[in-house]
Amino acid sequence: MPERLRIVGGARLRGEVKVCGAKNSALKLMAAALLAQGKTTIRNVPDIADVATMAELLTRLGCTVVRSPHEVSIDVPEKPGHRADYDLVRKMRASINVLGPLVARIGEAEVALPGGDAIGSRGLDFHIKGLEALGAKAHNEHGYVMASAPGGLVGTELFLDFPSVGATENLLTAAVLAKGITTIENAAREPDLVDLGEFLISMGAKIEGLGTPTLVIHGVSQLHPTTHSTISDRIVTGTWAFAAAMTRGDITIHGGRAQDLEIPLEKLTSAGAIITSTADGIRVRMENRPQSIDVATLPYPGFPTDLQPMVISLNAIADGNAIVTENVFEGRFMFVNELIRLGAHINVDGHHASIRGVEQLSGAPVAATDIRAGAGLVLAGLVSEGVTVVEDSFHIDRGYPHFAEQLQSLGADITRESVN
Ligand code: UD1
Numbered sequence: 001m002p003e004r005l006r007i008v009g010g011a012r013l014r015g016e017v018k019v020c021g022a023k024n025s026a027l028k029l030m031a032a033a034l035l036a037q038g039k040t041t042i043r044n045v046p047d048i049a050d051v052a053t054m055a056e057l058l059t060r061l062g063c064t065v066v067r068s069p070h071e072v073s074i075d076v077p078e079k080p081g082h083r084a085d086y087d088l089v090r091k092m093r094a095s096i097n098v099l100g101p102l103v104a105r106i107g108e109a110e111v112a113l114p115g116g117d118a119i120g121s122r123g124l125d126f127h128i129k130g131l132e133a134l135g136a137k138a139h140n141e142h143g144y145v146m147a148s149a150p151g152g153l154v155g156t157e158l159f160l161d162f163p164s165v166g167a168t169e170n171l172l173t174a175a176v177l178a179k180g181i182t183t184i185e186n187a188a189r190e191p192d193l194v195d196l197g198e199f200l201i202s203m204g205a206k207i208e209g210l211g212t213p214t215l216v217i218h219g220v221s222q223l224h225p226t227t228h229s230t231i232s233d234r235i236v237t238g239t240w241a242f243a244a245a246m247t248r249g250d251i252t253i254h255g256g257r258a259q260d261l262e263i264p265l266e267k268l269t270s271a272g273a274i275i276t277s278t279a280d281g282i283r284v285r286m287e288n289r290p291q292s293i294d295v296a297t298l299p300y301p302g303f304p305t306d307l308q309p310m311v312i313s314l315n316a317i318a319d320g321n322a323i324v325t326e327n328v329f330e331g332r333f334m335f336v337n338e339l340i341r342l343g344a345h346i347n348v349d350g351h352h353a354s355i356r357g358v359e360q361l362s363g364a365p366v367a368a369t370d371i372r373a374g375a376g377l378v379l380a381g382l383v384s385e386g387v388t389v390v391e392d393s394f395h396i397d398r399g400y401p402h403f404a405e406q407l408q409s410l411g412a413d414i415t416r417e418s419v420n
Pocket of ligand 1: 024328
């Protein structure tokens with residue numbers, strides 16, 4: 001049954017949370033398991049809806065997938081299927097991550113085009129151009145990317161116009177089984193991508209330059225299954241850090257990796273937060289009203305676009321004026337209209353949002369448009385006077401395991417309500 005979240009604002013969040021493995025890594029690791037016949041086990045997997053969607057996709061491709069809350073094992077057949085259907089791809093864009101592994105391993109893939117979504121039109125041109133440069137034939141037909149490379153892929157020099165995370169992942173997972181050497185220039189450097197690279201290396205791949213803009217991949221003829229533990233989720237960690245700062249709370253985030261969040265934590269410090277390292281994570285405290293902070297989103301190591309809704313929410317109640325510039329997804333300001341419903345003063349002009357902080361927001365019904373916008377609205381609800389209802393909260397459950405329950409444990413007044 002569809003749900004919404006009902007929040008009564010005002011609580012200062014205090015306590016401890018544990019951060020799970022990263023959604024944006026675990027889903028890619030699951031897709032990359034297709035590269036080797038046999039049983040791969042992935043640990044520290046988040047208990048979220050998208051993992052179930054990827055499990056369903058892999059099952060339809062002929063894999064036997066067994067899930068427990070934090071572990072998934074994928075037994076890959078000798079010859080998996082090659083088609084990722086539209087009903088799954090439209091639910092979860094990460095489904096396109098099967099493209100590279102399938103073309104590399106079985107020489108054939110048909111993957112539905114994901115189309116636009118609530119954060120902007122997200123092309124696949126880099127993915128397709130890169131696969132073609134590796135020797136695949138690819139074209140669009142009836143809403144699907146049809147790619148084939150019956151004779152196998154051949155290593156080459158690739159250059160990405162923008163360090164796209166998804167394109168780097170698809171090309172990396174294709175190149176590991178290509179003949180010869182592939183270089184990817186202007187590759188994405190996100191920690192999730194480093195995790196994927198380390199996973200591939202543990203399967204027998206030969207990759208140099210992980211975490212730098214140049215990846216060098218020496219193709220091998222075969223990979224073997226592996227066991228791997230997913231890197232912790234920096235976006236979930238960052239969300240808790242913003243939650244502590246906005247509610248003037250005190251949250252200890254077990255498993256949070258400060259090294260993956262240098263710029264967001266620096267920004268929070270300039271907003272007035274006190275951030276300290278703990279034995280296994282970080283602690284974020286805030287005494288006073290936050291000071292406003294200017295932010296420009298950029299590919300890693302820049303400020304992550306996935307934390308942009310949180311920084312807009314923080315600025316909405318901060319002392320001062322701020323400008324937030326979105327450089328990664330042009331459609332990502334859509335949720336700003338929802339924040340305005342809560343009384344935020346925000347003007348959007350192209351890819352800049354200017355925000356004048358108010359003392360307090362005022363609870364109202366709002367709707368989540370995507371995972372991160374949904375989390376940003378919940379944080380705004382926590383600092384609003386009165387009741388905020390966040391509709392379409394399934395978006396949040398796609399990325400944040402047990403978000404409402406974890407917030408309750410920190411003292412928030414938040415409940416799930418069924419929508420009839
Ligand atoms: C991933 C993350 C998402 C995050 C984003 C940027 C997952 C499941 N999602 O998305 O949460 O916000 O990285 O950190 O991991 N582009 C093209 N052509 C292409 C590919 C991308 O023009 O072929 C453009 C996109 O439209 C966008 C930009 O490049 O403007 C960045 O996209 P990309 O890095 O590919 O994001 P995703 O991998 O889709």
